Amino acid sequence: MIQPAAATPTGPTGTVTVRVPAKVNVQLSVGGLRPDGFHGLANVFLAVGLYDSISATRADAPLLTVSGPDAAQVPQDRTNLAARAAELLAERHGLAPDVHLHIAKDIPVAGGMAGGSADAAGALLACDRLWGLNTPREELLALCAELGSDVPFSFAGGAALGQGRGERLTPLEVGGAFHWVFAVADGGLSTPDVYRECDRLREAAGTGSSAADVPEPVASEALLAALRAGEAQALAATLHNDLQPAALSLRPSLAETLETGLAAGALAALVSGSGPTCAFLTADADSASRTAHTLTASGTCRTARATTGPAPGATVV
Numbered sequence: 001m002i003q004p005a006a007a008t009p010t011g012p013t014g015t016v017t018v019r020v021p022a023k024v025n026v027q028l029s030v031g032g033l034r035p036d037g038f039h040g041l042a043n044v045f046l047a048v049g050l051y052d053s054i055s056a057t058r059a060d061a062p063l064l065t066v067s068g069p070d071a072a073q074v075p076q077d078r079t080n081l082a083a084r085a086a087e088l089l090a091e092r093h094g095l096a097p098d099v100h101l102h103i104a105k106d107i108p109v110a111g112g113m114a115g116g117s118a119d120a121a122g123a124l125l126a127c128d129r130l131w132g133l134n135t136p137r138e139e140l141l142a143l144c145a146e147l148g149s150d151v152p153f154s155f156a157g158g159a160a161l162g163q164g165r166g167e168r169l170t171p172l173e174v175g176g177a178f179h180w181v182f183a184v185a186d187g188g189l190s191t192p193d194v195y196r197e198c199d200r201l202r203e204a205a206g207t208g209s210s211a212a213d214v215p216e217p218v219a220s221e222a223l224l225a226a227l228r229a230g231e232a233q234a235l236a237a238t239l240h241n242d243l244q245p246a247a248l249s250l251r252p253s254l255a256e257t258l259e260t261g262l263a264a265g266a267l268a269a270l271v272s273g274s275g276p277t278c279a280f281l282t283a284d285a286d287s288a289s290r291t292a293h294t295l296t297a298s299g300t301c302r303t304a305r306a307t308t309g310p311a312p313g314a315t316v317v
């Protein structure tokens, strides 16, 4: 069921609303395929200022509604990561997951910006507060990791190095705001498909794709220093995404999007995570606005959005 944002319910017991940011991976270094089906990562996350809002209201039975231009692409059943988060929290506390979750969706769907993870993190925090559980932060982060590799970072926000499958976080210092443009594509890419294509390309290149073949990924010291200093030029020189060749292989038209943003004056361009959203780091707000305008007018993407990062993590509003 899809309802407009204005229909977000309020009840006698009140509604808890949580805002959660999207992310871009400023470094995504992918190790070999592990026996558990995941890849070891050095995943440097930066939260950016595109947000979903998740509202939780007491209800007689579980209910999920979604609003926003891309609501039709979001699953509205129990497979929705927000519904799974509410179920997980309820199960751990012996409660019934009787809650109306409403997602006001602004993060591109299946775009490599962790929108589903954001909704899971938001639903977890919103239900925790609605049900008066006040679960300690470390326990909420552990539940996040059960829901998905990116969910702990969506909860935490800011900037962090994600190791393991991306769920083991070390917070990172960031010395200033970075100006970004995100070119949103028509249609998404499946994250497992992109990892599989990465493995296929490695096999085709003869390097192998297992954990025994691929060196353990490590965070770049130069990139971490650029983040600490808040220097856009230095960060631009160190941006890296091992999934980019796979995303381009599955969606060759992204090459034109990346070139268009660079020609418009962006300092650097890369695919965001598993894509197909393309991320452009720019020198300042004016350059971001010009780059976004050029990208939108070019027809090489559906739309382009300018924003900054780091952004705060899941926050009750």
Ligand SMILES: C[C@@](CO)(OP(=O)(O)O)[C@H](O)COP(=O)(O)OP(=O)(O)OC[C@H]1O[C@@H](n2ccc(N)nc2=O)[C@H](O)[C@@H]1O
Pocket (backbone or CB within 6 Å): 025, 028, 037, 038, 039, 040, 041, 043, 111, 112, 113, 114, 115, 117, 147, 148, 149, 150, 151, 164, 165, 166, 191, 192, 195, 272, 273, 274, 275
């Ligand atoms: C690629 C990244 C980069 O941050 O995000 P997106 O760009 O898709 O948002 C993440 O690694 C996505 O994390 P997330 O979307 O939470 O993945 P999960 O639900 O945990 O896993 C979905 C599937 O992706 C693959 N997967 C995920 C994480 C990982 N370290 N190795 C993997 O191979 C596996 O095939 C897994 O079954």
Ligand SMILES: Nc1ncnc2c1ncn2[C@@H]1O[C@H](COP(=O)(O)OP(=O)(O)O)[C@@H](O)[C@H]1O
Pocket (backbone or CB within 6 Å): 073, 074, 075, 079, 080, 081, 082, 103, 108, 109, 110, 111, 112, 113, 114, 115, 116, 117, 119, 120, 188, 189, 191, 274, 275
């Ligand atoms: N709350 C949600 N919002 C978006 N997608 C969701 C959600 N819950 C489950 N999904 C599923 O997860 C897939 C990946 O969506 P998303 O998290 O937006 O992308 P990505 O993994 O590329 O960052 C979607 O195609 C959809 O089937």
